[in-house]
Amino acid sequence: MLDIIVWVIIIALFIASFAGIIFPIIPSPLVLWVGFLLYHFVINADELTWFFWTAMAVLTVILIVSDVIANSYFVKKYGGSKWGERGAAIAVIVGSFIIPPFGILIIPFITVFLIELMQEKTFEEAAKASFGSLIGFLGGAAAKVVIQLAMMGWFFIVLIF
Secondary structure (H helix, E strand, O other): OHHHHHHHHHHHHHHHHOHHHHOOOOOHHHHHHHHHHHHHHHHOOOOOOHHHHHHHHHHHHHHHHHHHHHHHHHHHHOOOOHHHHHHHHHHHHHHOOOOOOOHHHHHHHHHHHHHHHHOOOOHHHHHHHHHHHHHHHHHHHHHHHHHHHHHHHHHHHHHHO
């Protein structure tokens, strides 16, 4: 009976990790790790090898960095300033609480646009940088989905084989 309860919690944690894509305040990597550790310490401490743990650590770093890199890269690529990059990062977090889930798209877009106008960029340049923040967020979100699915898939493959 305990195993069933723990498995329900693990599955719920894995599903909840995807909420971190829409609500960046939820630490998706931590939520995944709680599921892995719960399995390891409650169900079977021998099944997950050092190779699994090392791979999960590497994928966790990539998961965390992917969001920041994608956002910075695209804001910069589309002509945004350092202030625009920073503003986009903060606005994603703030936006997740304002009109969720659309706030994570709208608030960074508006924030970068206004910051770039304050940096004396033209309307077109500011709009282009704002578009970059939107592409950066969507790119980072897509990368997070793929990496999280890979981590979960690896976990289940290890258990099956």
